[in-house]
Amino acid sequence: MERKASIPVRSGEQLKRSRRDHALVRAAVQLAFFIAMPSAFYAGFAGLKSIFESIRAGSAIETDGFLWALILTCAFTIVFGRFFCGYICAFGSFGDLIHLLSGLIQTKLFKRKKQFELPEKASKPLRILKYLNLAFIVVFAGFGLYAKLRGASVWDVFSQITALSFSLGGMSAGIVLFAVVIALMAVKERGFCQFLCPLGALFALLPMLGSLRRNTERCIKGCSICKKNCPVDLELEADGFSNGECLGCCKCAAACPRANIAHPEQKLIKSGLAAVLIKAALFFALGTLIGLCRFF
Amino acid sequence: MKHINFIVKAASLVLALGVLAVYSLIAADRQNKLKEYESKVAEIEAHNARALDRRSDAPASRYRDGVYEGSARGFRGEIAVVVTVENGAITAVEIASAEKEDVAYLIRAKKVIESIIEKQSAEVDAISGATFSSNGIRSAVIEALKAAEG
Numbered sequence: 001m002e003r004k005a006s007i008p009v010r011s012g013e014q015l016k017r018s019r020r021d022h023a024l025v026r027a028a029v030q031l032a033f034f035i036a037m038p039s040a041f042y043a044g045f046a047g048l049k050s051i052f053e054s055i056r057a058g059s060a061i062e063t064d065g066f067l068w069a070l071i072l073t074c075a076f077t078i079v080f081g082r083f084f085c086g087y088i089c090a091f092g093s094f095g096d097l098i099h100l101l102s103g104l105i106q107t108k109l110f111k112r113k114k115q116f117e118l119p120e121k122a123s124k125p126l127r128i129l130k131y132l133n134l135a136f137i138v139v140f141a142g143f144g145l146y147a148k149l150r151g152a153s154v155w156d157v158f159s160q161i162t163a164l165s166f167s168l169g170g171m172s173a174g175i176v177l178f179a180v181v182i183a184l185m186a187v188k189e190r191g192f193c194q195f196l197c198p199l200g201a202l203f204a205l206l207p208m209l210g211s212l213r214r215n216t217e218r219c220i221k222g223c224s225i226c227k228k229n230c231p232v233d234l235e236l237e238a239d240g241f242s243n244g245e246c247l248g249c250c251k252c253a254a255a256c257p258r259a260n261i262a263h264p265e266q267k268l269i270k271s272g273l274a275a276v277l278i279k280a281a282l283f284f285a286l287g288t289l290i291g292l293c294r295f296f
Numbered sequence: 297m298k299h300i301n302f303i304v305k306a307a308s309l310v311l312a313l314g315v316l317a318v319y320s321l322i323a324a325d326r327q328n329k330l331k332e333y334e335s336k337v338a339e340i341e342a343h344n345a346r347a348l349d350r351r352s353d354a355p356a357s358r359y360r361d362g363v364y365e366g367s368a369r370g371f372r373g374e375i376a377v378v379v380t381v382e383n384g385a386i387t388a389v390e391i392a393s394a395e396k397e398d399v400a401y402l403i404r405a406k407k408v409i410e411s412i413i414e415k416q417s418a419e420v421d422a423i424s425g426a427t428f429s430s431n432g433i434r435s436a437v438i439e440a441l442k443a444a445e446g
Contacts, residue, residue, distance in 0.1 A: 043400050046425030051316070053424060060324035061316060065400030066425055078309075146424060156427070163372045163428075208305050239301070291399035 007218055009257050022254035025273045026086075029280045030093040036284070038090040038162045040292045042155050043069035045199050052141035068290040076283060077203045081211025081263070083279050085193060085203060086248035091158060092193055095185040102186035118188035120233040126195040127232075127245060134201040154178045189231035190247060204244035211243050212236055212253065215260045226252035226261060236261060250276065359384055359444040365392065366440030370405075370432025372396035377433060379440040386416055389437055397429050405429035412437055 010018065033040070047070030054061045061067065073084050085092055103115040140146045150156075152173040160168055168175060184191035193200050214226065214236040227235045229251045236243050236252065253261040253272055262272065269275045288296050359381045367376040373396030380388040389409045394402055405426040412418050418437040423430035 039398055039401070046404075050425055054323075055319065058323060059327055061320045065403050069400060147421075150427070159371070159428075165369070165372065206309075208302060208309075242301075291403065294398055 007258055009220075010259060015255065015257060019251075019254045021273060022250060025276060026249065029087045029276065030096065033088045033280070033284075034090045034093050036294055037088065037287055037292045038294070039159060040069060040073070040287060041084075041089045041091055041199060042159060043292060044073040045070075045155070047071075048199070048202065049137065049141045049146065052138055053144070053146070056142055056144050065291045069287075069292060072283075072286055072290060072292075073199070074202070074206060076286075077206045078208050079210055080248070080265075080279055081207040081243070082200075082203050082246060082248040083276075084248075084283070085200060086250065087276065087280060088283055089193075089199075090162065091155065091197075092190060092247070094158070095190055095192055098182055098185040099189045116187055118191065123188055123191075123194070123233065129195050130197055130201040130204075133196055134198040137198050152177065154181050190249075193247060194232050194245065207244055207246075210264050212246055212248060212250065212261055212263055213238055213243065214252075215262075218258055218260050220258065223257070225255050225257060229255040359386070359441065362444060364440040364443045366436045366438070366443070368432050368435030368439055370394060370397050371401060371428035372398070375429070375432040375436050377436040377440060379437055379444070381444050386413055386441075389413065389433075391433070394429075394432075397432075401426045401429045405433055408433050 043066050047066035047068070050066055051061055051070075076084055106112045106115050137146075140149060151171045154174055154177045157168065157171055157174040157178045160171075181192050181196070184195065188194075216238045224235065227233055230246075231249060231251070232245050232247060234243065234246055234252075236246065250261075250263075250272060253259075263275055265275055266272060269278065284293070287293060361381050361383065364379045364381070365376065366379065367374050369375070373394075375394040375397065376392040378388075378390045378392050379386060380390075389412055391402070391406065397405075405423050407423050408420060408430040411420040412434070418434050418441060420434065422434065
């Protein structure tokens with residue numbers, strides 16, 4: 001008990017500043033990637049799909065930009081946890097925007113005290129759906145049936161909208177699904193990412209080295225502020241392995257009164273925000289190299 | 297066994313990558329053999345065609361010789377192509393400009409050119425994963441070939 005009492009607790013003012021700085025840096029990084037690499041997630045997904053289509057065709061796996069995008073996003077996730085999901089993925093950032101707007105509408109327009117959030121009990125079992133979705137897509141690609149789904153892809157609709165082209169003919173199924181996904185993101189932060197995203201299913205299996213971890217021994221008993229701030233309702237484990245569902249957004253780390261949650265690389269780079277910027281710069285450089293950037 | 301999780305994950309990853317790599321090597325080898333075989337078939341067919349040519353007049357091609365330009369909307373903006381027709385056959389399709397397309401997608405979409413030349417027609421399937429860019433190239437070629445017809 002003596003030892004625990006000596007651990008500094010961040011003051012309310014410090015916490016407020018920490019959360020504000022984190023929110024600003026994250027929004028800036030997300031916006032930058034949304035503008036520069038809006039199709040990075042889709043390129044990775046197309047790479048995954050094309051592996052199974054190649055196997056079906058009996059031809060060698062093609063090493064083009066899409067496969068490189070898959071390799072880059074997977075390698076990044078293995079090394080740093082799901083930083084890609086939390087900071088880079090344009091669809092995730094779009095979901096954060098929807099969730100933010102939904103909150104503003106609920107509190108400002110309808111004068112609700114708190115934004116409605118799908119309770120953990122309802123959301124936890126839904127996380128399995130994304131693995132089924134991934135399996136479904138792999139099977140469809142593997143049997144050469146993927147072309148039959150044309151027009152039903154939520155991401156095709158999204159890509160048309162981000163390209164500002166709005167040629168949505170023949171995509172009615174996709175538009176309906178897109179509306180459902182928007183509704184989902186409005187009632188559950190990152191609802192699509194944790195319940196449906198096929199890449200999210202793949203990425204949840206991958207983190208091996210650098211995902212966020214919590215120093216549970218130093219925690220205040222019964223605190224769970226991290227869980228309340230987490231889009232996926234996680235109470236992180238001390239061991240970085242069991243945290244595959246963690247989207248790597250670091251909202252918990254910014255809100256922790258004892259600053260108990262950190263990435264392993266923060267042993268080298270003390271500041272969590274500096275670590276975020278370095279990782280973002282690294283992804284940007286590698287992504288540009290393989291042609292994911294719209295401008296270079 | 298503190299690191300058992302790590303070891304299991306790393307082993308599964310290596311296994312999965314290994315399977316894909318071995319598969320890819322075998323498939324590439326098979327593809328090469330197939331290509332060799334196909335080129336032999338093409339040689340024989342060309343020989344036969346020449347022999348037939350001497351006996352009858354070859355059917356006139358739909359396309360007049362020349363270099364034709366066309367453009368159409370791709371993913372983010374216009375794609376312009378230059379189509380070359382020699383001896384009545386489409387021999388080359390080049391992208392003249394596609395400034396607004398994403399590079400990774402455009403590279404992928406360019407595969408549609410191979411199938412256009414192979415089929416001697418722009419009525420080919422779009423490239424999966426790069427549907428919009430490859431459809432743009434296709435439509436631009438159709439546009440260019442309109443000028444070549446007649």
